[in-house]
Amino acid sequence: MTRPVTTDADLHPRPAPPACDPREIGSLFLFDKLTPEQLGWLCGRGSVEVFPPGFLYREGEPATCFYVLLDGTVVLSRQVGQDDVEVTRTDQRGVYSGAFQAYLGDRVPQVYNNSLRVVSTARYFVLPADDFAHVMREWFPMALHLLEGLFFGIRNTQEVVGQRERLLALGSLSAGLTHELNNPAAAAVRATAALRERLAGMRHKLAMLASGRLDRSVMESLIGLQEEAVAMVAKAPDLGPLEAADREDVLSDWFDDNGVRGGWELAPTFVQGGMDQAFFDRVSATVDPTGLEGAVRWLAYTVETEQLLDEIHDSTTRISTLVGAAKQYSQLDRAPYQTVDVHELLTSTLLMLSGKIKAVPGLTVVKDFDRTLPPIPAYAAELNQVWTNLIDNALAVMPTGGTLTLRTARDHEQLLVEIGDTGPGVPAEIRTRIFEPFFTTKPIGQGTGLGLDISFRVVTSKHGGDLRFESVPGDTRFQVRLPFRAPDRVLATADPVAAGSGATDPITTDPTPAAPRTEIPAGIPADSPTDAPTDHPDLEDR
Numbered sequence: 001m002t003r004p005v006t007t008d009a010d011l012h013p014r015p016a017p018p019a020c021d022p023r024e025i026g027s028l029f030l031f032d033k034l035t036p037e038q039l040g041w042l043c044g045r046g047s048v049e050v051f052p053p054g055f056l057y058r059e060g061e062p063a064t065c066f067y068v069l070l071d072g073t074v075v076l077s078r079q080v081g082q083d084d085v086e087v088t089r090t091d092q093r094g095v096y097s098g099a100f101q102a103y104l105g106d107r108v109p110q111v112y113n114n115s116l117r118v119v120s121t122a123r124y125f126v127l128p129a130d131d132f133a134h135v136m137r138e139w140f141p142m143a144l145h146l147l148e149g150l151f152f153g154i155r156n157t158q159e160v161v162g163q164r165e166r167l168l169a170l171g172s173l174s175a176g177l178t179h180e181l182n183n184p185a186a187a188a189v190r191a192t193a194a195l196r197e198r199l200a201g202m203r204h205k206l207a208m209l210a211s212g213r214l215d216r217s218v219m220e221s222l223i224g225l226q227e228e229a230v231a232m233v234a235k236a237p238d239l240g241p242l243e244a245a246d247r248e249d250v251l252s253d254w255f256d257d258n259g260v261r262g263g264w265e266l267a268p269t270f271v272q273g274g275m276d277q278a279f280f281d282r283v284s285a286t287v288d289p290t291g292l293e294g295a296v297r298w299l300a301y302t303v304e305t306e307q308l309l310d311e312i313h314d315s316t317t318r319i320s321t322l323v324g325a326a327k328q329y330s331q332l333d334r335a336p337y338q339t340v341d342v343h344e345l346l347t348s349t350l351l352m353l354s355g356k357i358k359a360v361p362g363l364t365v366v367k368d369f370d371r372t373l374p375p376i377p378a379y380a381a382e383l384n385q386v387w388t389n390l391i392d393n394a395l396a397v398m399p400t401g402g403t404l405t406l407r408t409a410r411d412h413e414q415l416l417v418e419i420g421d422t423g424p425g426v427p428a429e430i431r432t433r434i435f436e437p438f439f440t441t442k443p444i445g446q447g448t449g450l451g452l453d454i455s456f457r458v459v460t461s462k463h464g465g466d467l468r469f470e471s472v473p474g475d476t477r478f479q480v481r482l483p484f485r486a487p488d489r490v491l492a493t494a495d496p497v498a499a500g501s502g503a504t505d506p507i508t509t510d511p512t513p514a515a516p517r518t519e520i521p522a523g524i525p526a527d528s529p530t531d532a533p534t535d536h537p538d539l540e541d542r
Contacts, residue, residue, distance in 0.1 A: 020048045025125055028094040030068060038139065046127035056116040056124075063099035063110045066132040072122025077115045084115060099129035103136035103144055104151065181322055188315035195308040202301035221286045222295055226302050229275065233306040236274030247271045254280060260293045266300050273303040322351060340380045342417060342482075343369050346406055349387040356392070362401025369408050376415055377486040382458045386467075389451040390419040390478050397423030397476075405477075414465070414481040426471040435467075 020043035025031050031039065048070065056067070059079050073091040077084045097116050101108060110129065127135075136144050239247070248267040254277050255263025270280075280296070287295050350357070350365065357363060394404050402422035409416045426434065435456045459467040459480055464487035469478045 020046060020125065024070070028068060028070075028125075030094050030096060034139075042125075042127065042135075045131040046125055048123060049126050050121060050123050051118045052121055053118050056118055056122075057098065057112050059112055059115045061112050063102065063112050064129050065098050066096065066100060066102065066127045066129060067098040067116065068096045068125040068127075069093060070123040070125060072124075073119040074122055075117045075119055077117065079115070087114065089119070099132060101151075102129040102133040104148065105133070107152075181319055184315035184318035184322075188312050188319075191308045191311040191315065195305060195312070198301050198304045198308060202298060202305060218287060222283075222298075225279075225283055225286065226299060229273065229279075229299055229302055230306050232274040232279075233303055233310070236272065239271070244268075244271055247276065250277055251275075251280070255296070258284060258292060259289065260296050266296065269300055269303055269307075273307065275303070336379055336381070337377065338380060339375045340378050340383070341375050342373070342378075342383070342408060342415060343371065345380055345384050346387055346408075346417070349384050349391065350406075353388065353391055353395075356395055357404070360395055360398060360401060363395075363398065364403045366403060366405045368405060370410065373408055373410060373415055374484065376482055376484055378482065379458070379462055382462060383482075386455040386458050386480065387417075387419070389455045390480075393451065393478075394419060394421035394423070394476075397421055411481055413485075414483055417480040417482070418477050419480075420475065420477040422474050423476060425473040425476050426469065431471070434469075 022036065022039035022043050025042055026034060026036075026039045031042070034042075051072075056074075057065075059077075069090075070093060071091070073089065074095075075089045076087045076097060078087055079085075097114065098112065099110065101113075102110060136147075248264075248271050251267040251270055252264045255266060258280075260266070283295055283299070284292055346367075346369075350367075357365060391404065391406075398404070398421055403420075405418070405420040407416075407418040407420070409418070435452050456467050459465040459482070463482055465480060465482040467478070467480050469476065471477070
């Protein structure tokens with residue numbers, strides 16, 4: 001007869017899982033209004049489980065269970081860039097987490113929107129996600145409809161208002177760009193009309209000189225002086241008002257002494273072109289006194305022509321620069337996800353906002369850029385939207401002037417972009433709310449309250465970065481940190497077609513647009529992302 005083998009499991013049997021007591025479940029604030037039959041059903045479908053210290057689930061994993069804390073200490077956290085940021089720590093009985101959006105079904109991604117870590121051994125009531133969805137649908141149909149309406153209503157409102165804000169921002173930028181383009185365009189038109197007159201005058205004077213008694217050597221000397229005058233215009237120094245006035249007086253007197261009529265009108269043109277009395281002494285030595293005035297006026301037309309050409313060149317260059325900035329800002333002809341130089345993005349944004357910047361009296365813009373920083377992978381057009389929102393907010397709090405500072409630096413494995421202002425600072429009572437959707441301190445009609453919310457989601461969700469701020473009166477700094485290397489979860493969603501179409505833009509269709517604020521379980525205070533450490537006018541480039 002074979003004797004039974006005694007195993008270690010026989011000597012040390014595993015403890016049975018804790019029993020689910022309907023009375024204990026009913027003592028929790030979440031279930032205290034349920035009937036005994038409903039509590040019994042919950043215990044039949046769910047279970048009480050004990051978890052040792054460690055992660056119970058991680059953000060982004062499939063949401064399979066709904067958890068209600070019975071005892072123990074746990075930490076709820078969110079992924080912000082490369083960091084796992086603690087949102088709250090609690091030992092309060094009844095706080096819940098996990099698949100609490102299961103009742104929405106497949107209309108939203110059923111994944112955990114945060115990470116749950118057990119600090120000290122915790123006991124949980126665990127209910128499968130499908131059973132939790134059944135409870136909501138069958139036991140609380142009216143509440144379910146209200147919750148669905150609230151959830152999708154807020155999301156749809158964010159989409160509509162977000163698009164409206166984009167259109168308003170586009171209109172404002174377009175108006176500013178049109179104004180900025182109009183100035184150099186009008187200057188170019190005026191200069192072109194004046195140039196036509198000067199060229200006609202120069203041809204007329206040349207014909208008069210040629211019809212006079214000037215031999216070939218004199219004409220060659222005058223043409224040589226003309227070429228010299230052109231070269232002098234190109235190298236003309238910038239003179240102060242007093243020095244320019246003194247030189248004009250000297251030339252005007254010389255013209256009067258040498259029989260050149262209207263010398264006081266000609267003198268400013270020649271002084272601006274860099275010519276002095278010594279130059280005209282050579283002109284006088286080249287032609288006889290009867291031809292001197294004609295030669296001087298011919299040279300005046302030459303100088304004015306060169307100056308007008310310089311003005312046209314400057315105006316068209318300004319137009320080209322503005323068009324290039326608009327092209328860089330919009331990124332219309334480039335792939336949505338690409339390697340970019342953040343300094344180019346910041347500069348193009350400043351140019352696009354130059355109208356608003358110039359409208360602030362006494363404003364100084366300081367660019368403190370670390371040009372040694374490498375390019376980074378990014379959605380360039382959407383980062384430009386972030387810079388626009390942050391700069392626009394900074395300008396709004398400095399209506400009478402101040403200093404707008406744009407700084408870049410390396411912060412470990414991230415690139416730091418800091419946009420600072422010298423405004424009154426962010427009041428302590430609103431610091432936990434400024435990233436909330438629809439929260440704004442601007443007057444009605446001037447802000448939708450989505451600028452910082454959109455910026456936060458662009459930086460964190462689309463780039464795996466971090467957006468936070470530090471603020472004291474006179475020194476507020478919004479800090480954007482972007483990884484030098486794109487996180488895997490960002491690369492996985494970097495679909496150029498989808499990102500470029502707008503139809504699946506996660507900025508406007510993300511079903512959990514404000515996760516750090518709206519997805520904290522009941523009973524746990526909803527902390528804002530600002531609880532992370534809050535540790536052209538004059539353009540100064542340091």
